[in-house]
Amino acid sequence: MELLDVVDENGIPTGETVERSIAHAKGVRHRTSHVWLLRRRSEGVEVLLQKRSDNKDSFPGCYDTSSAGHIPAGVDFEDSALRELREELGLTADCSELNDCGLIRIQSESFFHGAPFKDDQVSKVFYIWKDVEPEAMKLQVSEVSGVIWMPLDECRRRVRDNSMPHCILPEELDMLPF
Structure with missing residues (x-):
């Protein structure tokens, strides 16, 4: 059972907790951390996209943030972001490497697996410079089926025109200062 903090519109815990499954069944506001991995190439900045596992409870098989996850009750945004990097991609980083892009509110209603x-989440968005090849990553196969590097401008275009399966908000990509 994964317990999440119930939060206000600014991502501040209210003192209540809720099971993750109930949060998504009822639309209870909670927190997530999103980390975008970036690297520089002669053509410009590239962003790492993860392809979500086909077994995920939401947006299976879609391209997503480099690393993201729910924040367990009592944990802060930064610690959760670093934990997700380790778990999903097998990468270690330090808090000093996280660049804070701010908060974004994500609200949606969908159907998955019937x-x-x-x-209803308040997400803190970070980016980190990490030039690492996909074969050097240890992917958590229950969460991530693959990763690809893509030029940031191409990613923005493909998200806006929906030319790839994704669950990325264009507004979140626009938070990256490149």
Whole structure:
């Protein structure tokens, strides 16, 4: 059972907790951390996208943030971001490497695997410079089926025109200062 802090519109815990499954069944506001891995190439900045496992409870098989996850009750944004990097991609980083892009509010209602999925999250968005090849990563196969590097401008275009399966908000990509 994964317990999440219930939070206000600014991502501040209210003192209540909720099970993750209930948060998504009822649309209870909670927190997540999103980390975008970036690297420089002669053509410009590239961003790492993860492809979500086909077994995920939401957006299976879609391209997503480099690393992201729910924040367990009592944990802060930064510690959760670093934990997700380790778990999903097998990468270690230090808090000093995280560049804070701010908060974004994500609200949606969908159906996955025949069940309603209501998402109401306050996400802290970070980026980190990490030039690492996909074969050097240890992917958590239950979460991530693969990763690809893509030029940031191409990623923005493909998200906006929906030319790839994704669950990325264009507004979140625009938070990256490049």
